[in-house]
Amino acid sequence: MSDSAAETALLAQMERLAPPAVRLGCRLIRAGDEALLLPEEAVALPARRLVARRASGAARALARGLLAAEGMTSVAIGRGPAGDPLWPAGFAGSLAHDDEMAVAAVARKADIASLGIDVEPAEPLPDEIAALAVMPGDVLEGVHPRLAARLLFSAKEAVYKAAYPLDGEILGYEHIGVDLARGEAVTARGRRMRLSFCLLPRIVVLAVAEDQPASR
Ligand SMILES: CC(C)(COP(=O)(O)OP(=O)(O)OC[C@H]1O[C@@H](n2cnc3c(N)ncnc32)[C@H](O)[C@@H]1OP(=O)(O)O)[C@@H](O)C(=O)NCCC(=O)NCCS
Structure with missing residues (x-):
């Protein structure tokens, strides 16, 4: 191609x-x-x-x-x-x-108050990285298991990039909860993000902060 x-x-x-x-x-x-x-x-x-x-x-x-x-x-x-x-x-x-x-x-x-984007190859996430990124409360349902952990990892990076300009905080994977089935994420301080994503030809995740936009 x-x-x-x-x-x-x-x-x-x-x-x-x-x-x-x-x-x-x-x-x-x-x-x-x-x-x-x-x-x-x-x-x-x-x-x-x-x-x-x-x-x-x-x-x-x-x-x-x-x-x-x-x-x-x-x-x-x-x-x-x-x-x-x-x-x-x-x-x-x-x-x-x-x-x-x-x-x-x-x-x-x-x-839009803030947004974050991430891109990843459409390949399974190595187990040792998945062990760091996927937390017990995360929801991976609705996504093919081959790519679900990679998508979740990518979603957390996109959410971090959207949250940082608003809150100025370095977030770890444990500070971001992701529900892939609902297309939602929330940070430890309660900031909510809408997630949209594609899996092929590459994984791309867009996180959009749900805050009220600034007045024009
Ligand atoms: C931002 C980060 C998560 C992604 O890095 P990466 O996977 O190596 O690279 P990506 O290509 O996905 O993203 C890099 C881009 O993110 C952007 N970025 C970096 N730090 C950022 C921040 N604090 N806020 C918003 N965007 C940021 C930059 O534009 C950067 O590109 P550039 O260096 O060309 O300007 C990583 O660089 C980082 O800062 N990590 C610290 C916190 C962390 O790892 N937490 C666990 C994940 S939530």
């Missing part, structure tokens, strides 16, 4: 996940994507390995494209001290990448 066919196939699935207010994108990570980082973005990642800068370049270029579609052009997406991407005023967003694919999500805060 060509690069663009792989992107088109995933984007078609991702677009079924998003509420109308959310813009989503995906990009296969290519050699040279590190050059897509704007200078002010690159200085926030100086010590990182090439592979990490390449993935960040792909994700940031995607996100800048999504922001441009909202009328925000030439906006650098910085990086906070906890690794959180810094969005222009009035916008919420999230980035993720696995070894091959970068994804991004953007929305206006007037519509």
